[in-house]
Amino acid sequence: MAYFIRRLAAAVPVLIGITFIAFALSVASPGDPAVELLSMNGFSQPTEEQIAVKREEMGLNDPLLAQYGHWLSKALQGDLGTSYMTKESVSGELLRRLPATLSLSLLAVLFAVLLGVPSGMLMAIRRNRLFDHIGRALALILVSIPGFWLAIMLIALWSEKLQLLPTSGYGTWKHLLMPAVVLASGTGAILMRLTRAALLEELNKDYMLTARAKGLRESFIVLRHALRNACIPLLTVIGSYFGAIVGGSVIVEVIFAVPGIGRFAMDGIFRRDYPVIQGYVVFTGLIYVLFNLATDLCYGLAHPQIRLGGKLR
Amino acid sequence: MKRTQTAKNKKRIGVLFSLCLLLALMGCSAANGSNESSGNNGLSQQSAAPSAAADAASEEIVLAAPRDLAPGPQDAYYTSTILYVWEPLITASEDGKPAPKLAEAWEMSADGKEWTFMLRKGVTFHDGAPFNADAVLANFARYKQVSPKSSPFYTLDINNSYPSLKEAVKVDDSTIKLIFDNPQPTLLYSMINFSSPMYSPNNFDENGDFNGLPQGTGPFKLVQHEKDQFSLLEAYDGYYGEKAKAQKIRVRVIPDPDTRLAALKSGEILGVMDLGAIPPALAEELLKDDRFAVSTAKSTISHYLHPNGAKAPFNDVKMRQALSLMIDREQLVKELYLGYPTATANILNSTSPFYKDIPAVHHSEKAIALAHEVLGDSRQAVTLIVPTYGLDRYPYKAQAELLQAVLQELQLDVTIQILDGAAYKEAQAQGNFDLAMATQGLPNGDPYTILNNYMASEGSSNKSYTLGYTNARVDELLNQVKATLNMDDRAAIYNELQDIAAEELPTIPLFNDASLIAYNKEITGYGALVYGTTLPQLERVQ
Numbered sequence: 053m054a055y056f057i058r059r060l061a062a063a064v065p066v067l068i069g070i071t072f073i074a075f076a077l078s079v080a081s082p083g084d085p086a087v088e089l090l091s092m093n094g095f096s097q098p099t100e101e102q103i104a105v106k107r108e109e110m111g112l113n114d115p116l117l118a119q120y121g122h123w124l125s126k127a128l129q130g131d132l133g134t135s136y137m138t139k140e141s142v143s144g145e146l147l148r149r150l151p152a153t154l155s156l157s158l159l160a161v162l163f164a165v166l167l168g169v170p171s172g173m174l175m176a177i178r179r180n181r182l183f184d185h186i187g188r189a190l191a192l193i194l195v196s197i198p199g200f201w202l203a204i205m206l207i208a209l210w211s212e213k214l215q216l217l218p219t220s221g222y223g224t225w226k227h228l229l230m231p232a233v234v235l236a237s238g239t240g241a242i243l244m245r246l247t248r249a250a251l252l253e254e255l256n257k258d259y260m261l262t263a264r265a266k267g268l269r270e271s272f273i274v275l276r277h278a279l280r281n282a283c284i285p286l287l288t289v290i291g292s293y294f295g296a297i298v299g300g301s302v303i304v305e306v307i308f309a310v311p312g313i314g315r316f317a318m319d320g321i322f323r324r325d326y327p328v329i330q331g332y333v334v335f336t337g338l339i340y341v342l343f344n345l346a347t348d349l350c351y352g353l354a355h356p357q358i359r360l361g362g363k364l365r
Numbered sequence: 366m367k368r369t370q371t372a373k374n375k376k377r378i379g380v381l382f383s384l385c386l387l388l389a390l391m392g393c394s395a396a397n398g399s400n401e402s403s404g405n406n407g408l409s410q411q412s413a414a415p416s417a418a419a420d421a422a423s424e425e426i427v428l429a430a431p432r433d434l435a436p437g438p439q440d441a442y443y444t445s446t447i448l449y450v451w452e453p454l455i456t457a458s459e460d461g462k463p464a465p466k467l468a469e470a471w472e473m474s475a476d477g478k479e480w481t482f483m484l485r486k487g488v489t490f491h492d493g494a495p496f497n498a499d500a501v502l503a504n505f506a507r508y509k510q511v512s513p514k515s516s517p518f519y520t521l522d523i524n525n526s527y528p529s530l531k532e533a534v535k536v537d538d539s540t541i542k543l544i545f546d547n548p549q550p551t552l553l554y555s556m557i558n559f560s561s562p563m564y565s566p567n568n569f570d571e572n573g574d575f576n577g578l579p580q581g582t583g584p585f586k587l588v589q590h591e592k593d594q595f596s597l598l599e600a601y602d603g604y605y606g607e608k609a610k611a612q613k614i615r616v617r618v619i620p621d622p623d624t625r626l627a628a629l630k631s632g633e634i635l636g637v638m639d640l641g642a643i644p645p646a647l648a649e650e651l652l653k654d655d656r657f658a659v660s661t662a663k664s665t666i667s668h669y670l671h672p673n674g675a676k677a678p679f680n681d682v683k684m685r686q687a688l689s690l691m692i693d694r695e696q697l698v699k700e701l702y703l704g705y706p707t708a709t710a711n712i713l714n715s716t717s718p719f720y721k722d723i724p725a726v727h728h729s730e731k732a733i734a735l736a737h738e739v740l741g742d743s744r745q746a747v748t749l750i751v752p753t754y755g756l757d758r759y760p761y762k763a764q765a766e767l768l769q770a771v772l773q774e775l776q777l778d779v780t781i782q783i784l785d786g787a788a789y790k791e792a793q794a795q796g797n798f799d800l801a802m803a804t805q806g807l808p809n810g811d812p813y814t815i816l817n818n819y820m821a822s823e824g825s826s827n828k829s830y831t832l833g834y835t836n837a838r839v840d841e842l843l844n845q846v847k848a849t850l851n852m853d854d855r856a857a858i859y860n861e862l863q864d865i866a867a868e869e870l871p872t873i874p875l876f877n878d879a880s881l882i883a884y885n886k887e888i889t890g891y892g893a894l895v896y897g898t899t900l901p902q903l904e905r906v907q
Binding site for chain 2: 081082083084087088089090091092093096097098099100102137138139140148204207208211212215218219220221222223306307308309311315321322323324
């Protein structure tokens with residue numbers, strides 16, 4: 053627990069740093085939030101006076117450090133501010149969208165693991181045999197297919213042709229199947245190859261020879277000894293991937309009309325909605341910190357010699 | 366001991382795995398639950414099989430739009446007018462002229478400074494409150510309080526729609542009077558639709574925002590809204606006019622056009638609505654299947670090519686004319702938009718009642734000669750900027766490439782730059798461009814706003830888009846029109862301004878867009894309007 057708290061505390065300066073960088077980049081990028089707000093319908097053309105009044109109202113005329121400091125002092129009290137465009141609470145909006153993003157991400161990781169790990173294991177065990185060749189080709193195909201194309205193909209087959217799954221939306225487990233498959237395909241393929249490579253490396257080590265000499269069953273050796281040692285790189289990939297898709301997968305969210313965090317953030321970026329961008333950065337930063345921690349915990353579970361805080365048992 | 370540790374680890378991994386699965390499913394069931402709690406039976410329809418169209422037990426008709434048509438309580442209107450939840454005092458007739466809605470009749474004083482509105486009687490808001498003079502005054506008080514209030518539809522700004530309004534007073538329960546400092550002969554045009562929305566006086570909080578779902582007087586009530594997911598409409602039994610034919614309509618948000626097309630084909634939705642509901646190319650594809658039909662109407666959207674008139678070469682009117690003559694608008698409309706929009710050389714949108722038909726002329730030899738006069742034998746590098754939001758709705762990438770190819774003959778080497786909305790506006794404001802592809806909506810029926818914005822020396826669009834246009838005669842006409850009470854005289858001035866714009870080209874008009882929608886023939890009564898659809902007439906074919 054102390055280790056957990058220490059890691060979280062260490063993340064605070066990192067979060068402050070990345071929010072400042074995000075703020076500086078937002079301000080430096082072309083575009084004025086006041087103009088964006090006053091012309092958000094794309095047709096209205098605000099006058100210079102209206103823009104000046106709105107900038108003052110939004111606090112955009114304050115010195116940059118004062119603007120950031122104002123945001124930071126509120127953020128440290130748990131208030132991520134209000135969106136310039138929608139006038140709604142940023143944290144409320146992020147929390148409202150979290151279930152959609154989280155359920156989609158979890159399912160995608162599940163699919164990626166279910167596809168990648170068992171196939172990779174079989175490919176390693178049956179090295180250079182038919183299953184291995186097919187698996188390697190499949191992994192290459194899956195990793196090369198663009199996500200948007202796969203999404204369109206899946207919709208054409210499962211929704212248009214077979215009418216078994218909804219094209220889009222959010223609400224039931226059926227809505228999540230296709231977007232999760234699209235998100236999982238590339239990472240599943242990477243896991244396949246990674247599992248295969250890591251397992252092959254373990255299978256050729258001396259301790260495997262000892263295990264076999266002891267008369268242990270091959271399946272027992274692979275599952276109990278080799279996979280366990282091979283899973284450290286797998287856990288690293290899975291942890292990073294999870295953090296990345298929770299942070300948002302805009303294309304999949306747009307194609308499948310999933311009301312997730314990615315779409316919210318993208319709208320915020322396009323409209324120079326600084327509070328939304330800042331809130332999103334804090335949120336994704338926290339997610340990464342938490343998933344890195346979770347990954348570290350999993351290392352300990354998978355490999356008892358690894359103990360948190362860098363101590364070896 | 367070791368075995369115990371292993372068992373523990375296995376157990377931990379098992380728990381972690383189960384937790385992941387549980388969380389994933391909880392996410393779904395949470396959303397499912399929230400919908401069910403409000404009586405949603407549409408999820409079965411969203412689940413594709415069996416399709417919405419085949420779900421005979423359901424009275425609900427499911428449509429889709431590219432964006433959320435109900436931005437929510439902080440928005441100026443809560444919902445777009447095309448959901449028919451709220452109604453304005455004044456609407457537009459088919460020819461774009463002001464027509465009665467909640468105001469049945471009106472009268473302007475001789476000096477144009479006082480307008481009296483007779484209100485429709487027997488009207489109630491969805492929350493049961495009566496629509497009367499007090500309700501109208503409460504709405505005017507809100508306009509004052511919140512203006513300018515942004516919205517993805519139109520900005521609510523009392524200073525634009527009711528310039529120099531001194532006060533709004535109640536004459537009797539069903540009559541109000543608006544008193545102005547200056548004459549307002551075209552007030553009715555600027556009051557159309559988004560400028561005079563009416564809500565129950567009990568519907569606002571202390572900031573002028575909505576304190577719950579919108580309580581309008583329209584044929585539909587908004588009974589449920591899940592942001593960025595759907596709006597559920599229910600026919601309002603107490604509606605004073607012809608009641609909505611469909612009992613329930615769900616309007617889903619499906620941002621991607623290909624997904625909307627797939628949802629139509631699979632029967633998951635029965636129609637689409639809103640701007641960019643279906644791109645022309647997809648509409649053509651859909652029409653190959655005789656289960657579907659499309660409907661079109663004029664649109665208030667115009668497409669322009671903005672020149673940077675503050676620097677060479679487009680500060681020279683001859684170069685702008687060369688550009689206009691070189692572009693074959695008919696071909697552009699036919700090839701890229703499959704003939705749905707209408708080519709035009711007029712800055713004013715064709716839905717305006719003051720629109721003058723100015724045919725688009727394509728004359729490449731004359732264009733080349735004009736360009737040669739300006740550029741001599743040298744070639745000029747120009748930057749064409751394209752906004753990303755245009756790419757989402759229109760074939761702007763193909764259009765930009767077409768322009769790039771065509772303008773080579775004018776000795777122009779075009780570089781295309783695609784910019785996000787904010788960067789695009791900044792580039793325009795700073796003059797960091799030569800040409801910009803742009804769309805413009807007609808703000809209201811009176812062309813003064815749009816002509817003044819684009820053509821006056823100090824016009825807001827003229828300055829913000831760096832059009833660099835000045836003409837003393839235009840400034841004089843625009844000043845003159847403000848004091849002209851007689852509508853025929855105003856029309857004459859507007860005609861002259863349209864002619865000047867077509868000749869001097871502060872911007873290069875390309876075409877007037879078309880409002881295009883598609884639907885499954887299992888529904889009837891559904892058609893496109895200039896702004897929106899005939900939603901209240903929509904019903905399932907028996």
